[in-house]
Amino acid sequence: ALYITDECINCDVCEPECPNNAISPGEEIYEIDPMLCTECVGHYDEPQCQQVCPVDCIPKDPNHEESKEELMRKYEIITGAA
Numbered sequence: 169a170l171y172i173t174d175e176c177i178n179c180d181v182c183e184p185e186c187p188n189n190a191i192s193p194g195e196e197i198y199e200i201d202p203m204l205c206t207e208c209v210g211h212y213d214e215p216q217c218q219q220v221c222p223v224d225c226i227p228k229d230p231n232h233e234e235s236k237e238e239l240m241r242k243y244e245i246i247t248g249a250a
């Protein structure tokens with residue numbers, strides 16, 4: 169999963185781009201639900217939120233490191249394809 173750092177400026181550009189609805193406005197900055205973020209695996213070649221974020225504040229979450237296979241498995245579970 170990816171996560172949003174405190175450099176987020178709450179611009180709301182990323183939220184509608186997420187195919188998994190993993191992004192939401194948090195208490196202070198936008199947040200990514202690691203249970204829902206597949207790093208866009210299954211949907212796109214690149215993480216869509218990273219592509220649009222104007223301040224580049226969405227890196228990989230070191231606390232939720234996942235392999236491509238694990239991300240694909242998460243995608244299948246979320247979409248009911250498994």
Ligand code: SF4
Nearest residue numbers: 186205207208215217
């Ligand atoms: Fe959503 Fe993709 Fe960003 Fe994860 S990487 S939060 S799935 S847009």
Ligand code: SF4
Nearest residue numbers: 176177179180182221
């Ligand atoms: Fe925050 Fe970047 Fe999302 Fe804008 S696009 S709300 S700055 S994480």
